[in-house]
Each structure stands twice: as structure tokens, then as C-alpha cells.
Amino acid sequence: MSKRLAKKVLLIGWDAADWKVMYPLIQQGKMPTLAKFLSEGVHGKIKTLDPPLSPMLWTSMATGYRADKHGITGFVEPLADNSGMRPVSSTSRKVKAIWNILHQNDLKSNVVGWWPSNPVEPINGVMVSNLYQQATKGKIKDWKMPSGTVHPIELEDKLASLRVHPYEITAEHMLPFVPKLDELDGKTDRTLKGIAKILANAASIHSASTYLQRETDWDFMAVYHDAIDHFSHLCMKFHPPHRPGIPEDRYEYFNQVVNSGYMFHDMMLERSLQLADEDTTVILVSDHGFHSDHLRPRYFVKEPAAPAQEHSPYGMVCIKGPGIKKGEMMHGASVLDVTPTLLTLFGLPVGENMEGKPWLQAFEEPIKVDTIRDWEKEEGDAGRHPEVLRDDPWAAQEAMQQLIDLGYIDAPDGDIAGKINEQKQESKYYVARNLIDGGKHGQGMVLLEELVNDNPREIRYGQRLASCYLHKKQFAKCRDLIDRLKNLQLLIEEEESKLTEEELEKKNKNFMKEIELPNYIDYVEGQLFMHLNRPKKAMESFKKVEEKSPNTFDLFLNMGKVCLLRHRWEEAQEAYVKALSIDDTSSFAHHGLGLALLRAGNIEAALDEFFLSVSLNYSYPSAHYHIGEALVKMDQKEEAANAFSAAVSLSPGMTKAHRWLADLYQNELKNPEKAKFHEDFLEKNIKGEITIVSGLPRSGTSMMMQILDAAGMDMLTDKKRKPDNNNPQGYYEFEPVKRLMIDKSWLPEASGKTVKIIAQLLPFLPVSYNYKIIFMRRNMSEILISQQIMLGKKADTEAKIFPIKLNEAFEKQLKKVEDWLDAQANIEILNVNYSDVVENPDEEFDAILGFLNVEGDMGKMKKMVSKKLYRNKV
Amino acid sequence: MLNKDKKIEIPVQGNLGILAHGDIAIEAWRKVRGAIKEQELKKDDKKKDENE
Numbered sequence: 001m002s003k004r005l006a007k008k009v010l011l012i013g014w015d016a017a018d019w020k021v022m023y024p025l026i027q028q029g030k031m032p033t034l035a036k037f038l039s040e041g042v043h044g045k046i047k048t049l050d051p052p053l054s055p056m057l058w059t060s061m062a063t064g065y066r067a068d069k070h071g072i073t074g075f076v077e078p079l080a081d082n083s084g085m086r087p088v089s090s091t092s093r094k095v096k097a098i099w100n101i102l103h104q105n106d107l108k109s110n111v112v113g114w115w116p117s118n119p120v121e122p123i124n125g126v127m128v129s130n131l132y133q134q135a136t137k138g139k140i141k142d143w144k145m146p147s148g149t150v151h152p153i154e155l156e157d158k159l160a161s162l163r164v165h166p167y168e169i170t171a172e173h174m175l176p177f178v179p180k181l182d183e184l185d186g187k188t189d190r191t192l193k194g195i196a197k198i199l200a201n202a203a204s205i206h207s208a209s210t211y212l213q214r215e216t217d218w219d220f221m222a223v224y225h226d227a228i229d230h231f232s233h234l235c236m237k238f239h240p241p242h243r244p245g246i247p248e249d250r251y252e253y254f255n256q257v258v259n260s261g262y263m264f265h266d267m268m269l270e271r272s273l274q275l276a277d278e279d280t281t282v283i284l285v286s287d288h289g290f291h292s293d294h295l296r297p298r299y300f301v302k303e304p305a306a307p308a309q310e311h312s313p314y315g316m317v318c319i320k321g322p323g324i325k326k327g328e329m330m331h332g333a334s335v336l337d338v339t340p341t342l343l344t345l346f347g348l349p350v351g352e353n354m355e356g357k358p359w360l361q362a363f364e365e366p367i368k369v370d371t372i373r374d375w376e377k378e379e380g381d382a383g384r385h386p387e388v389l390r391d392d393p394w395a396a397q398e399a400m401q402q403l404i405d406l407g408y409i410d411a412p413d414g415d416i417a418g419k420i421n422e423q424k425q426e427s428k429y430y431v432a433r434n435l436i437d438g439g440k441h442g443q444g445m446v447l448l449e450e451l452v453n454d455n456p457r458e459i460r461y462g463q464r465l466a467s468c469y470l471h472k473k474q475f476a477k478c479r480d481l482i483d484r485l486k487n488l489q490l491l492i493e494e495e496e497s498k499l500t501e502e503e504l505e506k507k508n509k510n511f512m513k514e515i516e517l518p519n520y521i522d523y524v525e526g527q528l529f530m531h532l533n534r535p536k537k538a539m540e541s542f543k544k545v546e547e548k549s550p551n552t553f554d555l556f557l558n559m560g561k562v563c564l565l566r567h568r569w570e571e572a573q574e575a576y577v578k579a580l581s582i583d584d585t586s587s588f589a590h591h592g593l594g595l596a597l598l599r600a601g602n603i604e605a606a607l608d609e610f611f612l613s614v615s616l617n618y619s620y621p622s623a624h625y626h627i628g629e630a631l632v633k634m635d636q637k638e639e640a641a642n643a644f645s646a647a648v649s650l651s652p653g654m655t656k657a658h659r660w661l662a663d664l665y666q667n668e669l670k671n672p673e674k675a676k677f678h679e680d681f682l683e684k685n686i687k688g689e690i691t692i693v694s695g696l697p698r699s700g701t702s703m704m705m706q707i708l709d710a711a712g713m714d715m716l717t718d719k720k721r722k723p724d725n726n727n728p729q730g731y732y733e734f735e736p737v738k739r740l741m742i743d744k745s746w747l748p749e750a751s752g753k754t755v756k757i758i759a760q761l762l763p764f765l766p767v768s769y770n771y772k773i774i775f776m777r778r779n780m781s782e783i784l785i786s787q788q789i790m791l792g793k794k795a796d797t798e799a800k801i802f803p804i805k806l807n808e809a810f811e812k813q814l815k816k817v818e819d820w821l822d823a824q825a826n827i828e829i830l831n832v833n834y835s836d837v838v839e840n841p842d843e844e845f846d847a848i849l850g851f852l853n854v855e856g857d858m859g860k861m862k863k864m865v866s867k868k869l870y871r872n873k874v
Numbered sequence: 875m876l877n878k879d880k881k882i883e884i885p886v887q888g889n890l891g892i893l894a895h896g897d898i899a900i901e902a903w904r905k906v907r908g909a910i911k912e913q914e915l916k917k918d919d920k921k922k923d924e925n926e
Binding site: 161162164168170171172173176199202203206207208209210211214264267268270271 | 885898
């Protein structure tokens with residue numbers, strides 16, 4: 001068994017807390033407790049899960065599982081008798097929470113306000129449920145607690161008395177939030193009432209937790225505050241800077257609410273830390289962030305739970321206590337890591353089936369982590385609800401529906417039944433998204449296919465399904481579905497255009513006021529175009545998405561990739577900078593920016609980005625590889641070799657890094673032993689060598705193929721394209737080459753042979769082969785004239801109409817291919833000029849045979865060259 | 875040892891510090907202001923009745 005590392009652990013949850021708001025407040029001295037916390041511990045960002053819905057996330061945090069395993073699949077669930085809906089409950093959780101595991105190990109927990117925790121579980125310790133602080137309408141003296149709010153029951157009266165009712169909130173409490181309070185009517189202003197309610201709820205939770213901290217013995221204490229999330233949903237739109245569309249007067253009244261909310265939490269944190277023993281390990285964590293700057297959404301997608309679009313994908317985490325590093329950052333934390341970290345702190349094994357990992361980087365000493373196959377399989381009292389109470393509410397609803405269908409019980413009225421069904425579909429949708437977020441596209445796809453089948457007019461379900469098809473490389477299905485959804489979108493728009501304003505409002509009554517049709521479909525279509533190597537079209541789709549969703553991190557990563565593919569280095573830089581403005585801890589975005597800078601020739605800046613990338617994620621072979629490439633360009637050969645070695649140690653099969661190392665050690669660093677190691681590797685692992693004749697169409701590639709055939713090379717050609725007047729001696733083509741961008745399965749057949757591939761397709765060659773390329777060069781005017789004639793446009797050439805635009809396009813394409821060829825370590829290239837072969841074949845053939853390391857019959861080769869066929873000489 | 879029983883001011887009209895201090899301060903504040911709040915609530919109820 002591992003050593004117990006923490007005597008006591010205090011876990012404080014601040015829903016939606018975000019460093020983007022807190023860092024400036026810390027700098028201004030307005031969150032002094034948190035500032036001290038950071039200096040005494042380790043902090044960083046924490047990655048949320050999709051969808052970022054709080055009941056699902058806080059349950060993932062408390063269990064170490066995603067929603068498909070833990071069973072909390074949204075905000076609401078059906079009542080057991082199918083007569084309506086209720087907030088999600090603890091009885092629906094299918095797995096043990098951390099407090100159950102601790103109970104099983106004779107440790108005491110206090111849990112306050114966790115979402116969802118009603119009804120409370122009979123744990124060793126105290127549990128105060130998430131319904132504890134919810135005020136009911138009416139007088140304070142009539143304010144009762146719902147059943148199942150407090151365990152043990154003996155504490156019920158005392159804890160009930162510690163709740164703070166919104167009526168108790170005075171002007172003095174409110175003034176820090178709304179300095180011009182006296183200009184507003186507290187009885188009618190909804191925002192003011194909202195602030196009072198949030199403040200009262202937070203005070204209730206804090207009051208219960210300080211009481212339990214003082215009055216009870218505990219090993220683990222978990223306290224959940226939703227106030228930052230609620231303040232942010234209510235007032236982030238008024239947070240500085242002022243945005244167009246926000247009324248000036250409302251902005252003036254409420255622009256300090258969010259900041260004051262955070263400062264109030266800092267004050268509560270101060271008290272919680274005062275009450276904790278000095279040897280208590282404290283973890284402060286949020287489940288997601290909240291956009292507070294230019295990334296605040298301008299529109300909400302038309303779907304339930306739309307406000308979640310204000311959430312940002314990164315929350316905050318900090319940890320301090322015995323054995324924890326001080327004043328350092330940690331990277332790569334996930335919501336799923338919380339339970340594994342808590343188990344590690346208590347010296348308990350981590351479930352092998354938990355997806356997260358303990359935050360080992362936060363500890364001063366190396367930590368040994370024990371594992372257990374599955375905590376669910378560990379029998380014994382875990383302080384859970386009795387088996388009879390634990391239920392999957394949706395399965396229970398199905399059973400109830402069956403009884404209704406059989407006529408044993410009455411159906412709920414139409415409205416209720418419809419609402420239950422809608423919510424059921426939503427819950428299924430959230431689980432599907434959660435699975436996709438965890439990389440389980442196949443399982444997500446099954447659920448989404450059912451949803452689309454049952455709800456063919458729900459565009460959201462279809463577009464997520466299209467995304468799954470894309471990930472499973474089912475491109476045709478993806479394309480069909482996108483087309484169907486686009487048609488459906490048009491149809492719905494047309495239908496809505498015929499509705500009266502009143503009818504439209506009724507239809508959208510559940511949605512936010514500022515609404516737009518979903519544009520996720522454009523995003524999926526953009527990705528599809530990327531997969532089909534149509535970067536220009538992909539960019540058109542992504543730009544549409546950007547207009548409406550300027551805060552989508554993955555969108556900018558994809559836009560960056562497209563720009564890199566199109567050699568638009570500056571645009572690529574812009575896209576990656578935008579991605580980094582959302583998440584500056586993304587090693588992928590730093591790497592992408594570095595690559596764009598490197599290709600643009602800004603090597604030092606590129607190197608900075610690559611170093612940032614590996615500092616955030618050392619296990620990123622491509623970033624190390626490109627550090628090597630940049631260092632080669634800076635003539636720092638030894639350092640470059642170190643970088644390539646790091647890439648190879650992380651990705652032993654990275655042949656291009658081996659090639660660089662073989663070359664550097666052989667020719668620059670004069671270390672033949674090391675060079676041999678990498679050469680041997682390449683010899684063992686490279687699948688083969690392919691000779692390629694390339695160039696632009698009509699640059700003399702067919703002639704070169706004939707020459708190499710005559711030289712005795714083994715040719716890969718199917719001779720499907722017959723000789724004609726343009727190429728009387730044959731084209732020497734191989735049909736599958738045309739599909740190189742999507743199908744590389746024929747390449748083994750090409751190993752050891754010679755094949756013709758036009759220049760534009762070369763970048764699709766995989767790195768698992770060595771290539772020798774004879775690249776045919778010919779005057780561009782000659783190429784174009786020859787192409788025009790071949791296309792039957794002889795009249796144009798006779799009229800001396802020169803296709804200038806085509807000329808520019810080919811020049812650009814050629815430049816792209818040349819840039820790409822320059823960066824490939826597995827390609828040797830020989831440029832051969834068409835006119836030189838015709839005019840001076842002996843010299844050229846010498847060079848060609850030497851390059852290919854073969855002995856050819858020069859006489860036979862020469863017969864393939866005919867000056868008569870050099871018909872379009874300029 | 876940290877100061878678990880830090881003394882704070884308890885003004886009748888309340889303040890954020892009281893709420894942030896938690897259970898002890900809230901109970902102390904209620905003792906100080908209790909009657910005033912009840913009167914306010916009664917006034918509010920009366921006003922509501924009149925309006926209705």
C-alpha cells in the first residue's frame with residue numbers, strides 16, 4: 001500500500017472560476033488570500049470535459065469517470081412515477097464517489113453542497129446536499145429544508161439555522177457589487193435580486209462549511225460553491241470592457257459584480273484557511289472557465305443549455321500542503337484527475353478504469369502510485385444509498401413507459417410526457433458528446449445514430465453525427481449527412497420565415513434572446529474538406545464559423561493547419577495566435593505557430609515557440625523535430641542532433657529524424673558510430689525505395705520514363721493510357737497514382753520500381769519510404785503551350801494568347817512543392833532540364849545513371865529522345 | 875496555530891465581512907440586528923398587501 005501523503009484534505013470547488021479574471025485581481029492586490037495560496041503551492045489550468053455542464057463535471061470530479069459510467073447525464077431527470085421532472089439526484093449516480101471510497105477505508109468526510117448530492121448519503125461524516133441553500137418563496141420563518149438535505153439527521157436543525165435567506169441581504173452587503181445601488185429599485189430590478197440570491201446562497205454554503213470545519217472531526221472535506229458561475233452568467237456581459245449592444249446605464253451599474261464576486265470568494269477562502277490545520281492539504285478547483293474578454297459569445301446557439309457556451313474550456317486549479325512544491329505551475333490537469341489525486345494523497349490505490357491521473361508533478365518527491373482494478377468491485381459498506389434507492393432514472397422511466405403502453409397505468413398528460421421525452425433525448429446527446437470528448441467516437445456514433453433516427457429535424461444531433469463519421473473516416477456518409485442537414489436548415493429557415501413574430505417567439509421560448517442557427521455544420525464540413533485535401537474550401541467553411549463563434553480553440557488550430565498546407569505563413573501565424581489567445585498552454589498551438597514562423601524564415605521566433613511547446617508538453621516528438629530543423633538552419637548542428645535525438649527517443653519510428661541524425665553524425669559531427677546506428681535503423685525500418693519521375697504535366701516526364709525503361713529500370717505502369725499524337729511513345733502512367741492523396745495502399749507495389757507522379761501530388765508521399773526523384777524542368781511557356789495544344793486549344797497558341805493566370809498558378813504550385821521537398825530528409829532529388837536532355841543527352845544520362853546508381857545502355861536510352869518531338873520550343 | 879477565533883466587527887446593518895466569516899459571525903450579527911430585519915419584512919408585507 002502507498003504511503004498516506006496528506007493528514008487532511010480540504011477540497012474547495014469554485015464553479016467557473018477562471019484565471020483570466022483572477023490574475024488581474026491578484027496583481028491589483030484584490031485577492032490577497034489566493035495570491036498567498038499560489039506562492040505556497042502549485043497552480044495551473046484544468047481542462048474541462050464536453051459538454052461543460054456542471055452536474056456532469058462535478059460528478060466526474062468526485063468519481064474519476066465520465067458521464068457514461070457515472071450516470072449523471074444532465075441537469076434534470078424524470079420523477080420515479082413519470083409524473084414530471086426533478087433536478088438530478090445522488091441516487092442516479094452509478095459509481096462510488098471519493099467519499100464512498102474513503103468511508104470504505106474508515107476515513108471521515110464532510111461534503112457540503114456538492115452537485116448533485118440530494119438525497120444525502122449515509123457516509124462516515126457529514127453530508128449537506130446541494131438543495132440546502134435554495135430559498136423558497138414566502139417568509140423566512142416558513143423556509144423549510146427539503147428532505148434528504150442533511151446527514152446525520154441530528155445536525156439538521158443546527159444547519160438549517162445557519163442558512164442565509166436572500167431577504168437578509170442588506171444594502172451594505174450589496175454595495176461592493178453595485179456602488180450606485182441607491183439609484184436602483186431593489187424590489188423590481190431582476191439583476192439586483194439575482195445578486196442578492198447568489199450572495200445568500202454562497203453565504204449559506206460557507207456558513208455550513210465553517211461550522212463543520214470547526215465542530216467536527218474529518219479527514220476529507222469537500223465544499224462546492226456555484227456563486228462565481230452564477231455571478232458570471234448574470235453579469236459577465238457587464239464586465240469591462242464595455243461591448244456594443246450592452247446598455248450604457250446597465251453597464252455603469254453592474255460592471256463590478258463579477259470582480260466583487262471573486263473578491264468575496266477570496267474573503268471566504270481566507271476564513272476557510274484560517275480554520276484549517278497547517279498540515280491540511282488544500283485543493284481549490286473549478287470545473288471550467290468563463291469567457292470574460294473578447295471571447296464572450298455574441299450569440300447563443302439555439303439549443304437547451306445554451307448558456308454553457310459562455311464557459312471556456314479551461315478552469316483553474318491550485319494545491320498546497322505538506323510535500324507539495326511551492327510557487328510553481330503545473331500543466332495538463334483534467335477534471336478527471338481530481339479523484340485519482342485525492343486517492344493518492346490518502347495513500348489509496350487509483351482505479352485502473354479511471355481515466356484521470358494523479359497530479360504527480362505537484363509533489364516535491366517522486367510518488368509511487370498504487371492501482372486497483374475497479375473500486376466498484378471492492379465489496380463492503382461504502383456509505384452509499386441502499387441498492388433499492390439507487391436507480392437509473394431513464395431506465396426507470398422506460399419501465400414506467402412500458403407499463404403505460406401495456407395499459408397498467410395512466411399516461412402523464414401530453415405536456416409532461418413530451419418534456420420527459422425531450423429531456424431524455426438531451427441526456428443521451430450529452431452522453432454522446434461526453435463519449436466523443438473521451439475519444440470514443442464509435443460509441444458516441446451509435447447513440448447519435450439513434451438520436452438522428454428518432455429526431456430527423458434536430459440539426460444539432462446530425463452535425464455531431466457527421467463529425468463522428470469524419471473521425472471514423474466514413475467520408476461519403478459524412479458528406480451525405482452534411483448535405484441533408486444543409487437542406488434541412490434551409491427548409492427550417494423557410495418555414496420560420498412564414499411564422500408570425502408571436503409564433504416564432506413561442507417556438508423559441510426556451511432559448512436565449514440572442515439566437516442564431518447552429519453553424520457547427522460548417523465546422524464539420526471544413527474538417528471534411530481538410531480530409532479530402534481541399535484546403536481552400538475548408539478555409540471558406542471555417543471563416544463562416546469564425547464570424548459567429550470567435551472563441552473556438554479547435555477552429556483556429558484547424559485554420560492554422562489549412563494555412564500551413566496552403567503555404568500562407570502569415571495567415572497561419574494569425575490563426576495560431578488566435579488559438580493561443582484562448583489557450584496559451586496549448587503545446588499544439590505553440591508548435592503550429594513555430595512551424596509557420598519557421599517556414600516564413602523567422603527562425604529565432606520559431607525556436608521560441610517550439611521551446612514553449614515542449615515546455616508545456618515534453619512528450620511531443622514533432623516539436624522536438626522542428627527544434628532540430630530550426631537549429632540546423634541556425635548552423636547549430638550539435639544542438640540540432642540533440643533535438644532530433646529527443647524526437648527519436650519519444651517516437652522511435654520517426655524516420656525523418658533518424659535521417660537527419662545519420663546525416664549530421666556522418667557529415668557534420670564526424671561521429672561514424674552514431675551515424676551507423678541511425679543508418680542501420682533506417683535500413684531495417686524503411687519499407688523500401690521508390691524512384692519517381694516528376695514535374696509539371698508536359699515537362700517531359702513521359703520521355704524520362706521511356707528513357708529509364710530503356711535503361712533497364714523496373715517500371716510501374718499499367719499502360720491504360722494509350723499512346724497518342726501528343727505522346728506517341730506512351731504515357732507510362734499508373735492509374736492508382738492519381739488517388740495518392742486518399743489511397744496509399746499501392747505503394748508497396750512501387751517499392752524498387754520507377755513510377756511517374758506529377759509534382760502536385762508529391763507532398764502526399766508517406767515518410768516510410770526513401771525516394772529518388774528525377775524532377776523534370778522545362779520552360780513554363782513551353783509547358784503551357786504544350787498543355788494548350790493537348791487540350792485542343794491550338795488556335796489560342798497560334799493567336800499567341802498566353803494564359804498568364806495559369807502561368808502564375810503553376811509557378812506558385814511549383815514553389816510550394818519545392819519548399820516541401822527542401823524539408824524532406826527521405827528524398828533525394830535530381831533536377832533534369834528537358835531541353836538539356838534533348839540537346840545534350842550524353843551528359844544528362846551520365847548524371848541520371850550516377851544518381852540512380854545503375855548501369856544503363858546509353859544507346860538504347862538515346863533512342864528514346866527525339867528532337868522532332870521537341871515541338872513547342874520557345 | 876492560525877487564529878480560528880479572529881474577532882470581527884459586527885455592525886447592525888451587516889457587511890460582506892460577516893458573510894465571509896461564516897457561521898459564528900452570521901449568528902452574532904443576527905443577534906444584533908434581528909428585530910430590525912423582522913420589522914422591515916413586516917413593513918414590506920404590509921406594503922405588498924396594500925398594493926394588492
